[in-house]
Amino acid sequence: MFLVTLIETVLSYFETSAILAAVLLLLLTFYIRSRQPKTLPPSPGTALPLIGHLHLLGKNYREAMKEAFIKKADVFSDRAQNLVIARHVPNLFHGIIGSSGSNWKAQRTTSLAILRNFGMGKNMLAEKILEEASFYTKELAKTNGKPCDIYNLTNMSISNVISSIIFGKRFEFNDPKFIKQIEMFNDLVK
Helix, strand or coil: HHHHHHHHHHHHHHHHHHHHHHHHHHHHHHHHHCCCCCCCCCCCCEECCCCCHHHHHHHHHHHHHHHHHHHHHHCCCCCCCCCCHHHCCCCCCCCCCCCCCCHHHHHHHHHHHHHHHHHCCCCHHHHHHHHHHHHHHHHHHHCCCCCCHHHHHHHHHHHHHHHHCCCCCCCCCCCHEEEEEEHHHHHHCC
């Protein structure tokens, strides 16, 4: 009795055509699955959209993910390459963003070595930031507590930190060339 009432309630919310379409879609899915070639290796079970076979791992999914991504990282680290896109953009999978495998590892090693030479991971970066912070506070002190727009001053300070690391030189806040460069950069990112 309860089951009949439940089915009648559910059917009252949907139109007949929607129910018929859902049943036909379900039947079509079962038909397509039954026609799969028997030469394929057996599947561990039904794959769900978005999560695939993750539901079949049960409570040990964390251990399985740890094994896949940490213990066997070399096997799972490559990126899939879309061959359709590769035909139209042949150099897409070269470079830092699109590469994978040994090419990616070589570029990563080189990039990290270059960044270390510029001071990444050393106290030099903290020293440059502290040095620029003192110039920043001195410049703010010149306003005598009056309200001011600190957007350009902050951009200049950040640029000075980067410049002092890369070029070994910082710019004065009133340097006309530096002000022009900051204005050009601000126009570029707007």
